[in-house]
Amino acid sequence: MDVPAFDVTSASEIIISLGDLIVGDSEYRDVQWDAVTLVVTVADSHQHLFGYFYTNDGGWTPGNPGGMALLDQVMALRTATTAPGKRAWKVCRIQLIREEMQLTVDYEYRSWKRWMVTPANLETRVEELRPRPGNDSAAERTRRSWWQRFTH
Template sequence: MSENMEMLERIARAITDDINVSRIDWTELSIVFSFEDDGFCSGHFGYAYDGDGRPTPFTLNSMDAEISASNYREWLRQDDDRGMIKMLFQFNRQSRKVQAAFEYDNSSRWQVTPANIDVITDELRPDLDAG
């Protein structure tokens, strides 16, 4: 298994082991991590989607996923690169598939507001089914 996949699986495990996520009935989830210039994860938010695609918002109780996400960011970062400012991490519980997308410039990407919540929750919904 590649080191890249091991690091993504470590993030997935930290998220799925979190008590706040374990209380939700979900099939897929998305979580957005935000990073400071020094690599510190300054926050996160997520949505867990049930089998019908209905989102439930969540935050993590433990910092384990934030630490794993920060470590992944630093592992990906080139020596002369400032690194990503946001990462969208997606996971499917049934297929065990993971996916990550990165933002390097636009700090408002994936930002949730009252005006766009329906659009963003739909945009963040993973499509990592078993098929």
């Protein structure tokens, strides 16, 4: 198995803090949701954050839990996951499924358009971004670490 060229420990801690920020955001405490997806796009001069809360009955509503603190942590994650001499990712997708306490993070290195939502693709893309339960071993490790921290 190849050893990652980036700081795995720092990246893992930052990912755990992202889960804390999402679940702990008082502005969204009263919002009914079963899952959330956040997408952060990073360009040379700015960052853009958008997201959706999803319910198990098929509903969704836009929202950005975590605010500026979450955006700051995502930027720290970008730094922590960039190997020396390599390019950083352009887009990050964060998904959390509340019932399973499943927190996953995916990166896009090539195109900032990968998860872009436009008026023309709104309904389709929002559903594509809906978190799906999975059995990914990395997600399982993150879920256990985050759940242990969140409940203690």
